[in-house]
Amino acid sequence: AQSVAQPEDQVNVAEGNPLTVKCTYSVSGNPYLFWYVQYPNRGLQFLLKYITGDNLVKGSYGFEAEFNKSQTSFHLKKPSALVSDSALYFCAVRDMGANNLFFGTGTRLTVIP
Amino acid sequence: DGGITQSPKYLFRKEGQNVTLSCEQNLNHDAMYWYRQDPGQGLRLIYYSQIVNDFQKGDIAEGYSVSREKKESFPLTVTSAQKNPTAFYLCASSIEGGHSSYNEQFFGPGTRLTVL
Numbered sequence: 001a002q003s004v005a006q007p008e009d010q011v012n013v014a015e016g017n018p019l020t021v022k023c024t025y026s027v028s029g030n031p032y033l034f035w036y037v038q039y040p041n042r043g044l045q046f047l048l049k050y051i052t053g054d055n056l057v058k059g060s061y062g063f064e065a066e067f068n069k070s071q072t073s074f075h076l077k078k079p080s081a082l083v084s085d086s087a088l089y090f091c092a093v094r095d096m097g098a099n100n101l102f103f104g105t106g107t108r109l110t111v112i113p
Numbered sequence: 114d115g116g117i118t119q120s121p122k123y124l125f126r127k128e129g130q131n132v133t134l135s136c137e138q139n140l141n142h143d144a145m146y147w148y149r150q151d152p153g154q155g156l157r158l159i160y161y162s163q164i165v166n167d168f169q170k171g172d173i174a175e176g177y178s179v180s181r182e183k184k185e186s187f188p189l190t191v192t193s194a195q196k197n198p199t200a201f202y203l204c205a206s207s208i209e210g211g212h213s214s215y216n217e218q219f220f221g222p223g224t225r226l227t228v229l
Contacts, residue, residue, distance in 0.1 A: 009153075032215040034217060036220075041223070041225070042222055042223065043117070043119075043203055043205075043220030043221050043222045043223050044156075044203065044205075044218075044220040045220070046217045046218070046219065049215070049217055051215045090155060090156065094215070099161065099163075099169065100146065100158050100161055100171065101158075101218065103148075103155040103156040103157075104155055105153060105154060105155040106153075106155050
């Protein structure tokens with residue numbers, strides 16, 4: 001069975017500071033991992049994914065994520081937060097061989113000016 | 114949200130009525146998906162289709178039905194059997210959706226359904 005945990009419902013960070021949104025996962029095989037962002041009353045937008053290879057993945061809008069197999073984590077990071085980064089962030093996992101994605105419950109990021 | 118359209122944006126339904134949510138994509142994607150989003154619960158998969166004329170139940174299919182007669186279209190019907198249909202519904206597509214797929218999904222803008 002596959003599952004995803006986003007332990008923080010809410011993350012607040014000051015503009016210009018680094019941000020981290022946490023994600024841990026559980027799969028039976030090798031995972032495919034994704035981050036999406038959702039702005040109010042909109043669909044989800046793809047940010048980045050980890051399939052294989054380099055553990056540090058770079059994505060859209062200056063975001064990056066680090067795959068850590070030993071800690072089963074895939075935390076989303078950005079060196080310098082913008083107010084426009086304020087949104088709802090979802091981590092998702094797909095177990096190799098599974099038919100579909102499994103989403104976490106989301107983390108609301110608020111960047112304070 | 115480019116390439117995937119959902120209509121209507123807002124939908125109101127009386128109890129006991131069936132309603133159909135539209136999802137169209139022009140990305141030439143084989144796979145399409147329907148999710149339901151409720152506050153604090155993330156996205157839950159209702160149905161998905163990997164190819165035309167074929168679809169499978171997701172985690173919460175009860176009270177819902179779908180069809181996939183065309184590659185571009187994957188309408189979702191919320192039936193009167195769905196006991197708590199008020200939610201935000203999201204349609205998505207991906208290039209392909211087989212067992213080995215690592216393709217990201219592209220999402221539509223969503224339909225907010227409210228039962229009066």
